[in-house]
Structures are given as C-alpha cells and as structure tokens.
Amino acid sequence: MTEIRTPRLLLRRWHDDDLAPMADIDADPRVMRWIDGGSVRDLEHTAKAIERWEEEWDEEGFGLFAVELLASGELAGCAGLSVPEFGPQALPDVAISWRLGPQFWGQGYASEAAHATLEFALQDRGLDRVISISQVGDAASENIMRKLGMALDCEMTHPVYGRPLRIHAIDLTEYQA
Numbered sequence: 001m002t003e004i005r006t007p008r009l010l011l012r013r014w015h016d017d018d019l020a021p022m023a024d025i026d027a028d029p030r031v032m033r034w035i036d037g038g039s040v041r042d043l044e045h046t047a048k049a050i051e052r053w054e055e056e057w058d059e060e061g062f063g064l065f066a067v068e069l070l071a072s073g074e075l076a077g078c079a080g081l082s083v084p085e086f087g088p089q090a091l092p093d094v095a096i097s098w099r100l101g102p103q104f105w106g107q108g109y110a111s112e113a114a115h116a117t118l119e120f121a122l123q124d125r126g127l128d129r130v131i132s133i134s135q136v137g138d139a140a141s142e143n144i145m146r147k148l149g150m151a152l153d154c155e156m157t158h159p160v161y162g163r164p165l166r167i168h169a170i171d172l173t174e175y176q177a
Contacts, residue, residue, distance in 0.1 A: 002057075004065070004116045009109060011065035011079060011116055013057065014050050018066050021075040022046050025101040034138040035099065037161040056082060062125055067100065067113050076104040079113035081121055084133065093131040093169070094121065098144070111144050118148050122172050129171040136164040 004011040025031055026041035026049075041049070057063035064080035077100035084095050096117050098110045114132075121127045132150055134141040135158075150168035158165055 002065075002120075004120055005070070006112050006116045008070055009076070009113055009116070010068040010070055011113060011120075012068060014054055014066050018075050019043070019047055019050060021101075022050065022066075022078065025077050025099065028102060030102050031099060034135045034141065036158075037163070053078070053080070053082070062094070062121070064097070065113075065117070067098075067109070069104075069109075076100050076109055076113075079110070079117050081117060081125075081130070084131075093129055094127055096121065096130050096132050096148075098141075105140075110140075111147050114144050114148055118170070127172075129169060131167050131169045134166050134168070136166060142166070142168070 002013065020043075023041070023043040023046040026046045029038075029040055032038055032040050053064040060081075060083065062081040064078045064082060067076045067079050068074065069076055077098065079096075079098035079100075081094050081096055084093070096114060098114050098117075100110050100113075104110075118130060121130045131153065132141070132145050132148070134145065136155075145168040148170060150170045153167045153169040156165050156167065157163070
C-alpha cells in the first residue's frame, strides 16, 4: 500500500470512512468554484470519484491520495496524480492536482501535499514530466504550481465547460527536490 508521510500529512489510499468528509468538501461551492464547471457534487458523485481514483491506482500505479492531517487524523481532502480526461494539449502527460476543505486553506497543506506528490511522480514512478491544470483566475493554485517549479506550458479551453485553462509543466531535468 502506497503511503507518503510529510512533516504534517499522511497521503494514503482511501478508506470507507473518508467518503463523508470528502463529500462535504465536494459540496462546498468555495472549493468547487475552480473545478470543472464550478458545480458542487453530492455524496453519490464523490463515491464514484473515489472509486475511479482507486481504479486508477490499480491500473496506472498512481492516483489521488486521501490527505490526512497527522496531528488530528482529519481528512483534509485529496492530492495526487491522474491522467487528464480531456484535451489533446494535456495528453499523454500525467497531471498533479489537489483539493482541500476551506478550513485547511492558507496553512501550506496543499503545497506540502503537492510537493510530496511531485517527488512521488518523478522519483518513485519515474515520470519524465508532470503537468498541472488550472482555470484562469485561480491564483491560489497557480501559486502552488510556481512553488513546485512549474512553468506555464500552454493555454486551452475546457472542451466541456468552455472555461479557459492554463497548463503548467515541469520535467525531471528542471526538478529540484
């Protein structure tokens, strides 16, 4: 079972009791504002998403981790790797992403989880390149991408939601742990 420990976080595979707290995160409009079309998600949609993430772990050897606070055991959200489901500009790359509940914002948890995930992608999984996709205007996510050493690679429009996106990228020759 793949786990990553950081000074404050445990990135791990999903447990059954993670569904309710992750569904609460997905139901918050502040969280979902910059994701897909910006709509909140219900418990059933979150359950299907976690199921897909777990399947990706089994098929690809990576996926989205549950992000747990070591100090309290609370589920803060998710972070990890996935194959983008849209846009030829994003393929065949693997994307790093994160989503935390608003009570965990502004404390460096997303940056910590993203940094650990990037190391996992490049060192443990041997990926040559990793991207991250943000919607134009999502300054908080773009700030994390800059902290990771990612640079703007291209821009595109989301094929389903019509929202403008920016793809940032980093390759192994640019990465400094």
